[in-house]
Amino acid sequence: MPKRILEEFKVEWFQLLDECGTLDSSLLSPLLSPSESITKKEIQGFYESMVLIRSFDEKALKLQRMGRLGTYASICGQEAIQVGCAAALRSSDWFFPAFRESGLSILRGLPMKTLYQYWSGDERGSVVPEAHNDFPIAIPVGTHIPHAVGAAWAALYKKDKIAVLATFGDGATSKGDFHEGLNFAGVFSLPVVFLCQNNQWAISIPVSRQTAASTIAQKAIAYGFPGIQVDGNDVIAVYLVVKQALERARRGEGPTFIECLTYRLNDHTTADDASRYRSEEEVTLWQEKDPMRRLRRYLEKTYDWSTSHEEALQQEVNARISTAVEEYESVGPDDPLQMFDSLFETLPKDLLEQRAELKRRIEKEQEGARH
Amino acid sequence: MSKLNLVQAVNQALFHEMDLNPNMVIIGEDVGQDGGVFRATDGLIHKFGESRVVDTPLSESAIIGTAIGMAAYGLNPVAEIQFMGFLYGAMEQLVCHAARLRTRSRGRYTCPLVVRAPYGGGIHAPELHSESTEAFFVHTPGLKVVVPSTPAEAKGLLLSSLRDPDPVIFLEPSKIYRAIKEEVPDEEVLIPLGQARLVAEGDQATLITWGAMLHPTLRAATIMSEQGVYTDIIDLRTLSPLDSDTIMKSVEKTGRAVIIHEAALTCGVGAEIAAQISEKALLSLVSPIVRVAGFDTGVPLPKLERYYFPGCDQIIEAIQKVLSF
Known part of the structure; x- marks a missing residue:
């Protein structure tokens, strides 16, 4: 037979909660084991977390403008990914962030004060509390991916039943360490989940300049493990897909690559001006797909979420953030030695x-x- | 005691420590079944198994990057890089992460990692297999840099490196991997990092060197001693941290210093040593400091290698120069 097809591949796309806040519950059951369900309390918890981390972000931007914080990388628009991941992770799992994961770190238990410290240029902001298995922020793009692979390898060696999550942006997928790290994970079948927050812009470079492939998810195929694309603005889809992937890792079935399609609603950092390279129309289009707005619509339709609920929540969150800012600003100077x-x-x-x-x-x- | 060459001494140290430390793992290209391209890991896979002696994909950055993750998780990884020239692909991991993990996390995470790599010229290897760019790593705060000069030194220094709580770049001079055999203690003898060795004593000049260059230096010193010239010879052993006390003590005694290294002259470790001598022992000097080093050109392919690397003759000339000033 001179010619035959050796491999064909497909990349699945997941979305459960659409832009109008309608949940396709027929898609839920294949993602949940028979004993599992998603409760109202959990979904409401997702929303509360989103409000918390968006408010943290808004406060960071305000503090920066007032000269009370250094250069800051906003997470606005990417909250669903961070809330979904945090809910899916166990505290015994390890997490390796890049630098646009403030929300996920907060939900993992990193004090908000510590993150404000980091973005103010205080090295004590990189000190993760002893009980937390999280790495500090990684500034060099994509280079933390092999660290996550190494931790997963060590966990396998020590027979610890944990999983490791590494998150990064679309820009990181052009870096050598992304490919080297994924390749190792595939070869040694390691308990690690790679999650790309594809926010479509690496500073001014659109994702079409990062890759000629139609999805980033399909890159996993070349390393011998599944790649899935998820609507990164749908917290329920992110949560369920990440949870499944982490469980698969803990069961010893190897790595998974998850591409979460989202959008960076703000500038790259406070030192950037995105209007130089992308259109207002594009940003408006993605504001319509805002992950928080979508979940609120769902809560309003399904659970009678009301303005008074919203106001009470916002008040509570504001109080927490004010406390964090007070804590951050009352921290004494660092010891230069x-x-x-x-x-x-x-x-x-x-x-x-x-x-x-x-x-x-x-x-x-x-x-x-x-x- | 057994008579071993440097590769065998490295191999013995690895066996010894693997036996003692169940958290130690060896990763790298061809380190398993093949026993490493220089056979430094020979036989380890048979005794300790595939989970502890791991053949990896051809992927230097991931070898070092995953080793950093392993170290942070609580293992003691030893990464073999086949030649120092292949380590450049992992520079970002070494400089941005291994060297900085402890300090940036204020000790919350540490990186007890040993990177072993053969280095230096003299084995007629292909292009980019003869580098000696130790200064890159010495210039990186947070890394320790160790270079043994004999088999027994290699064993003692490697054992200390394997127990060090911080990242160590352990550079094995490939020229003397098999060229010298000496008695190496079977038992554990640790040589502390950061302590130079006074190999020979004399009061007319101080010869400072490390690694393979110790041997032409010894030959030059022997020839000079036949003419009645006696010199201190310092084998630095550890380039970072640098044992400047030993250097200064000797230079204060002799008043003359010759620094000998294979690496290119400009910004080589010799430049740092010369600067420190001029800062701390200037008034003891009776002659300018002389550096004997590789040229500031790329290391040529083997046919021209002998014109690049300094040898015994250049060291003798340098000694005569400081004596006749």
Whole structure:
């Protein structure tokens, strides 16, 4: 037989909750095991989480404009992915974020104060509390993907029944470490889930300049594991697909790649001006698909979610955020000697002299301040 | 004691530590069944199995990147990179992550990782197999850089590196992988990182070197001693952290310093050593510091290699230069 087809592939697309807030519950059952269901409480919880992280984000942008925060990367428009992932993860799982996952980190239990600290340029903002299996923010794009693979490998080696989640943007899928990391995960069948927040823009570069492939999800096929595309603005779809993938990983069935199609509603960071490279019409179109608006419509239709519920929730969230901002702004200055003291477990003697020099400068400055 | 060459000493250290530390794993290209391209991991897979000695895809950045994740999770990975020139593909992982993980997370995560790579020229290997760019790593705060010069040194320094709580780049001079055999203790002898070794003593000049270059330096010193010139010879062993105390003590005694390395002259580790001597021991000097180093050209292919790397003759000339100033 001189010619035959060796491989064919398909990429599935998931959406359960459409833009009008209508839930296709016929799609629910294949995604849930017979004993499972999604309760009203859970769905309402998703919405509450979205309101919390969007409010955190809005506050961060305001603080930045007032000069009370440094350059900040907004998560606006990507809340459904972050809420869905947080709900699907267990606390024993490990999570490796890029830098547009503030919401997911908050929902995993990272104090909001800590994130504000990070974006203010305080290194203590990278200190994840002891009980949390999360890595600090990764600025170099895509390079944290192999770390997630390594942690999954270590978990497999230690026979820990956990899964690892790595999240990144569409830009990261053009980086070598994305391909090297996914390839390792496939070869060693590791308990890791890769989730791409495809917000369609890497600063000014549209996703069409990142890849000639029609989906990012299909890249997984080349590494020998499933790739799925999900409506990233549909929290229910994200939650169920991520949950399934994490369970698959914990069962030892290997990695999954999930592409969540979404949109970055704000500038890349507060240092960017997106109007230089994309149209207002495009942004408006995606505002219509806003994940929060969609879920609120569903809650209103299905559970009589009312303006008074909304107001009470917003009030409660605002109070939490005010507290976090107060905590962040009342944190004392960092100890500059930490530059040396956390460099190695034991500071080599050749650095003692430099440490002493920094100490001298600090003391001189303090002395100057007293006079 | 057994008479071993440097590869065998590395192999013995790996066996020893794998036996003691169940969290230690070895990953890299051809490290399993093949035992590594230089046979440094020979036989380990048979004793410790495929889950601890893992042949990986040809993927340097992922080898180092996954090792960082493993280390953060609680393992002690040892990553073999086949040649130092292949390590450049993993520079971002080393510089942006391995070196910074402890400090940026304030100790919440650490990176007890050892990266082993053969380095240096002299084995007539193809293009980009003869680099000695240790200065890249010495210039990266948060990494330790170790270079052994003999089989026994290799074993003792590797054992210390394997127990170090921070990332270590362990560079094995491929030229002397098999060129020298010496008695290596069967038992565990740890050589602490950050301590140079005074190999020979004399009061007329200080010769500072490391790795394979120790051997032409020893030859040059022997020839000079026949003419009545006696020198201190310092084998640095660890380039980061640098044992400047040992260097200064010797230079204060001799007043003359010759620094010998294979790597290109400009911004090589020799430049840092010369700067430190001029800062800390200038008034002891009776002659300018002389560096004997590779040229600031790319390392040529093997046919021209002998013109690139300095050898015994250049070291003798340098000693004569500092003596006759």
